Amino acid sequence: MVPLKPLAVGKSRLAVAVGASRPGLALAFAQDTVAGALACAAVADVVVVTDDSLAGSELARLGARIVADAPGAGLNAALAHGARAARAGRPGCAVAAMNADLPALRPPELLRVLETASVFPRAFLADAAGIGTTLLSAAPDVELAPSFGGPSRARHSASGAVEMTLAGVDSVRRDVDTAADLRTALALGVGRHTARYSARMQATAYTYDSQTRSGSVLLDDGTPVPFEAPAFEAGGLRLLRPGQRVRIETDGEGAGLRITLITLQTF
Template identity: 70%
Template sequence: MSVAVNSLNPSNSSEWSLVVPLKPLAVAKSRLATAAGPVRPGLALAFAQDTVAAVLACSAVQDVTVVTDDPLAGAALTALGARVVADSPAAGLNAALAYGAGQVRRLRPEAAVAALNADLPALRAAELQMVLDEAARRPGRAFLADAAGIGTTLLAATPGTPLDPAFGGASRARHRASGAREITLPGVDSVRQDVDTGEDLRAALVLGVGPRTRELLRAGPVAATG
């Protein structure tokens, strides 16, 4: 498939380039099937749109690269200002993230790169900036655990450091074992609250979700329970 591609500015390597992976909408957020029913694909897109919009509003971020093979999502996220690349490896989440980071550094070899989940509908730009500033405080890799304390929502690599992602399942332990530094800042709940289940969605609603997620939830019933 072909997707639209926006060019990255090869200058200003002091700011972050974020890589956001997104499965095809038909299979995304499968654990929300019971809670969301037929609106699940639309909800996955709304999560991604609200996530990318918040990322682009963060002053520490220079650009966003979304790795996806979904043409609808690609068009919607390109319209927000993201660069969209096809998932050429087609070998799972971590291969997609490594590929996206490679695409960024092909254009900006000294870029600071971070991988971020696409399912953070309550994301706040100011909180993301706090996390990225902390990641930049020391050279190397740093990560932020999810709200459950098991997975990872963000993995950052300063210039010259490979991203080396190990997302999925108990990725907090894997990232820590790989030598990445854990970010333990208070007050960044919106960067930690990814949404995989109805219970997660309820927690995100308490934080306050973005406009696209809010509008979709208003339009139809979604059971925000585990």
């Protein structure tokens, strides 16, 4: 199961780094997480627990089964509900709960984790920081008993779940909550949805006129795009030098692409 908050409120700690791009980036993370899970040989079904209609539609298009967050009582209640839904469709199956923000997820690494987990009644994988949890599994007919959120590594261990200490599964441990996490995930190599979305958020300053406070940037594909003074002022900048890496927010597509904010890149 993959739980997903409404996009409008998810990934709040990324707001400073990515601004108004946060909901779109949260969706891209979830798309790459679900796509990676569905491509894993050990995964028969991916259940996404969410009340977000856009996310539900996009993730269903990838092949996920969407379940409404009927309990509406937080992350762990949603996961327990998802586990029941998964087993209603596949009685007696093993289940695993996984974060929705694993954009670098690699199917072979997930396969290693799930194969290791399969020999234990309950098992979990700590996140890259060693504080939280990115995956919790339960064998057939064993209750999942999730306790995600904050220092969940300690809680899952105290609950009797076995911690898996595997090397070489960085993509399954690399969740993204901060700009530093995003930089690390991008360095690992993210899936196509996050790669495409993050590319739209980055550019290189090309020209800048301090009198008009306008100029242009080069997108990473080399396309020049102009920006006007309101976009510069929205980013809180005082000066811009050609060659600086910048984060941009845009509106429109193709020839109608318009920069609405430009600021220095923070990821």
